Amino acid sequence: MDFLALLKELFSGVVYMGTAEGLKTLIMFAISGVLIYLAIKKDYEPALLLPIGFGAILANLPPVIDAVTGNPAASVLGSEGFLTVLFNSGIKNELFPILIFIAVGAMIDFSPLLKDPSMIFFGAAAQFGIFATFLLAMFLIPNVLPNVAAMADGPEKQSLILRLASAIGIIGAADGPTTLYVANHFKLTEYMAPISVAAYSYMSLVPVIQPPVIRALTTKKERMIRMTYNEQRAPRVALILFPIIVTALAGIIVPMSAPLVGSLMFGNLLRECGVLERLSKTAQNELANLVTILLGLTIGSTMVAVNFLRWDTLLIMGLGLLAFVFDTAGGVLFGKFLNLFRKNKINPMIGAAGISAFPMSARVIQKMAKAEDPYNFILMQSISANVSGQLGSIVAGGLVITLVGMMIGW
């Protein structure tokens, strides 16, 4: 190796930063910085945004060039890079979302829902955003995205539009693992970064996104509606049977949702069975923490400039935000609709908690109710709607995969 080649290898990163690609790297560093800032300073989902931000920095580091061959050498990315290994072993095969769901299941207490099962329908109504956004995305994608517009009309173009629209719509599930699951199922690797960043960042922005929508759709009088809560505890046998029956039902009716429902309910059974305290705690803490670190870092690694600094990203981020708005509106309007027929009125704000962002959305609703009437306590009803949203979003994810799969012949 001559001296010049040695210098070239040593300072290849510095040279790279002076190129157009280097400028893109700097922009990605800035975006990563914003995510890390939001995590540390604003405390928005720090467990996710911080690893995502740092993963994005790692993924955008200048490529390592082998001075002898002139080819890219193993770095954090590339076929042997550790982030690629993590992606292949955790995202590509859908393992991380599944493991996260075991942890989430172990954290969820379904007893408020078992005491007041009528709240379960809010978990369905609030999935409206998924489908409304799906329709909107379907019309926008071929007109706005240059790479899709340039494609010749045919089954391939149709397939990409429908797959991409469903992955964007599913951001409205307000459920990171389900979003990843759907995007990955439809082999949308190059869109994974904006989709997952939108899903996770908007989840953390629920306290900012939901209140204005709720206020716009409800009157002060409606927001002050008080609701009674059944203090009687849910029967233990029901708590144990619930995860088993839900898994069987979901697996039979929407088989595509079985991996997610199954893992969520397995985690919940660990919690409720009463004889596996140690495993339940492990799922809630060690498993959740470990997979969150790996998941965040791996999602961040998909934020490579070439895949992220595109028009697609703006469209996906914009539509993702709309999905959350539509979800909130769907839930609230459903609550208002039910009130047309009910003697005991429901506080329609509870409908907004029908999204999957648990327990943040329920807390936001309780905070809003308290702001209107300091003695109004609707947290338990909101929690019921919120856990129903977990179930609803997974079922919606499974249905979207099945239906879109049928439409494009997958």
Place this chain on the structure above:
Amino acid sequence: MFGAWLSLTAEAAVATAATAANTGLLSLSIPMKGLLTTLFGLLGVFLVLLLFFVSIKLMQRIGVKKETQDE
């Protein structure tokens, strides 16, 4: 013999119907595909959660009965 023939015919009929349905779906326009997905998707979510609701109601009854017996 007849049983085997019947089963084979039934299988062939089901396969043909499934292929026809699938081909029908594939040939639809994108807006129609989108609308069908939305319609069946939303209905499906409500239907599945309705089933969960019914099962919770049943479990509540079982639970209450069992606790009454235990007492």
